[in-house]
Amino acid sequence: MRHEAPKRSHKPLTHRNEDRFDGAARMIDLVTHVDPRGVLIPVEFEHLPFHPRALFTVQGVPPGTVRGRHAHRQCTQLLVCLAGAIRVKLRREGTETEVDLDDPTRGLLVSPGVWSSQTYLVPDTILLVVASHRYTPDDYLDQESA
Numbered sequence: 001m002r003h004e005a006p007k008r009s010h011k012p013l014t015h016r017n018e019d020r021f022d023g024a025a026r027m028i029d030l031v032t033h034v035d036p037r038g039v040l041i042p043v044e045f046e047h048l049p050f051h052p053r054a055l056f057t058v059q060g061v062p063p064g065t066v067r068g069r070h071a072h073r074q075c076t077q078l079l080v081c082l083a084g085a086i087r088v089k090l091r092r093e094g095t096e097t098e099v100d101l102d103d104p105t106r107g108l109l110v111s112p113g114v115w116s117s118q119t120y121l122v123p124d125t126i127l128l129v130v131a132s133h134r135y136t137p138d139d140y141l142d143q144e145s146a
Contacts, residue, residue, distance in 0.1 A: 020099070021092040024111040030080070032105045041104055043130065049109065050076040050132040058127040061120040071115040071141040075133040079118070080107040084125025091115040115141070
């Protein structure tokens with residue numbers, strides 16, 4: 001029996017080939033291996049632009065829900081939407097922009113000082129976050145500070 005490569009469940013929401021805030025937030029392509037058995041996306045920590053200390057997933061979020069709404073003092077994060085779709089609002093020094101995540105082969109790198117919120121757009125969305133620091137409340141900047 002011949003297997004076909006998996007098909008995407010929906011089209012990309014936006015074109016995401018630009019850096020934001022002079023590179024403080026930027027899309028990065030992840031290594032992807034596709035064959036008839038499926039898609040493998042290895043994330044090798046030594047290839048990331050920071051040393052990962054933690055990772056977590058966010059899932060089971062109802063569509064329309066907004067999460068995040070903060071920046072970090074020291075932590076760099078890589079956000080990868082493994083399934084579904086998320087609209088990320090970014091703000092730095094009074095300038096705002098939005099990025100749509102809906103492709104598990106691309107991630108959004110968010111540097112310290114960049115405020116972000118994530119709006120979950122569809123059911124069964126899963127967000128993977130790879131972080132340069134472990135969770136500590138002292139690293140958070142609230143929504144009005146960034």
